Amino acid sequence: MRVAIVGGTSGIGLATATRLVADGAEVFVTGRSEERLSSALKQLGDQARGEAVDARDTEAMRAVFDRLGTIDHLIVTVTRRGGAGPLSELTREVLSGVVEDKLIPHLLTAQAALGVLNPQGSITFVTAASAGAALSGVAPLAAVNGAIEATVPGLAVELAPIRVNAVSPGVIDTDWWSVLGDEARAAFLEGAATSLPVGRVGTPEDVAATIEYVVRNAFVTGTVHTVDGGGRLKA
Numbered sequence: 678m679r680v681a682i683v684g685g686t687s688g689i690g691l692a693t694a695t696r697l698v699a700d701g702a703e704v705f706v707t708g709r710s711e712e713r714l715s716s717a718l719k720q721l722g723d724q725a726r727g728e729a730v731d732a733r734d735t736e737a738m739r740a741v742f743d744r745l746g747t748i749d750h751l752i753v754t755v756t757r758r759g760g761a762g763p764l765s766e767l768t769r770e771v772l773s774g775v776v777e778d779k780l781i782p783h784l785l786t787a788q789a790a791l792g793v794l795n796p797q798g799s800i801t802f803v804t805a806a807s808a809g810a811a812l813s814g815v816a817p818l819a820a821v822n823g824a825i826e827a828t829v830p831g832l833a834v835e836l837a838p839i840r841v842n843a844v845s846p847g848v849i850d851t852d853w854w855s856v857l858g859d860e861a862r863a864a865f866l867e868g869a870a871t872s873l874p875v876g877r878v879g880t881p882e883d884v885a886a887t888i889e890y891v892v893r894n895a896f897v898t899g900t901v902h903t904v905d906g907g908g909r910l911k912a
Contacts, residue, residue, distance in 0.1 A: 678702045680892065681745065683732050683786050684754035686710065686717040688851040689803060692881035693752060693888045698724045700889070705745055707732065732782040738789040749795045750892045754803040755782045758852075761815050775821045783825050791836070799840040799898075801891050802829070803884070806847040806905045826901045833899030840898035842891045847905025849879040874907030 680697055684690040685706030694704045698721050706727040708714050714729045728744075730737050732755045742748075757778035762771070787800050794800070807815045808822035826843050833841040848869040870877045887904045891897055903909060 678750070679705070679748045680750045680752065681705045681707070681742070681748045681790065682752045682754065683707050683738070683782075684756070684803075685752070686713040686727070688754070689846065689849065689881045689884045689888075690752070690754035691717050691720070692885040693754070694721055694725060696882070696885045696889055697892075698722065705748070707741065732786055733777060735785045735789060738786050742790050742793045745793065747793050747795060748790065749798040750801070751787065751790045751794060751799070752801045752803070752888060752892065753783050753786050755779065755786070756803075756805075761818060763814050764816055767817065772817050772820075775817045780821045780824055784828065787832075787841075794839060796838055797895070799842065799892055800832070800836070801888055802826075802841075802843040803888070804843050804845045804901070806845050806903055806908060808845060808901075809903070810847075810905075810909060829901055830899045837898070840895070842897060842899070843901045844884060844887050844891060845901055845903045845905070846884045847879060847903070847908040848873070849881060849884060851881055872908075873905075874910060877906065879904060879906055 680702050682690050682694050682704060685694045686708030694706050698704050704721065704725045706717055706725060707730050709729065709731050711729045714727050718725055718727055728741055730741050732738060757775060783802050802825050804822040804825050805818060807818040808826050829841055829843050850866055866878050884904050887902050891902060
């Protein structure tokens with residue numbers, strides 16, 4: 678099984694690559710940072726390869742897939758840090774940024790991979806639970822993640838028999854929260870943990886387990902799988 682993970686050099690993407698390599702898959706990862714790519718490949722070992730490429734550059738992504746050749750599954754985890762805040766402070770730059778850095782790379786990366794994707798394979802987008810949660814201050818994030826999730830059923834029909842799904846994480850302890858600063862990040866994650874039914878925030882490995890399930894289960898398509906520790910159950 679050959680899997681390409683765009684955004685696979687850190688966080689959820691790297692945890693997914695680690696899990697798939699351990700289960701025997703041949704994995705190809707991309708990320709923008711040469712340093713993170715090098716570190717990820719050392720961690721992943723001989724079953725992994727990769728390239729440093731910016732997923733926002735559609736032509737560069739097409740060239741990567743042309744060099745890579747046939748793949749069985751595509752996983753897209755690219756995102757951007759920040760973008761939260763009240764509507765009263767929302768700027769065009771922030772809104773444009775979340776669209777340019779997540780919505781467009783997800784859809785155009787999937788497009789770029791179509792020529793090399795096994796017809797019996799799959800595309801998995803990684804969104805976020807903000808798409809379906811009643812949370813204040815996350816309108817741009819909810820809009821972008823919701824937009825990606827809204828494409829899933831239609832793409833599953835349009836691209837069939839290729840399967841198309843999304844995995845939607847809740848509060849996961851990754852570097853995404855580093856924008857808060859160390860003290861604020863620790864306080865936020867602690868507060869989130871106490872509010873969740875499971876009593877803790879998620880790990881990248883929690884999300885990776887669901888991504889692997891979606892990738893390997895050939896009877897799952899057109900679905901969005903929420904991995905949020907029960908966060909959606911809280912009023």
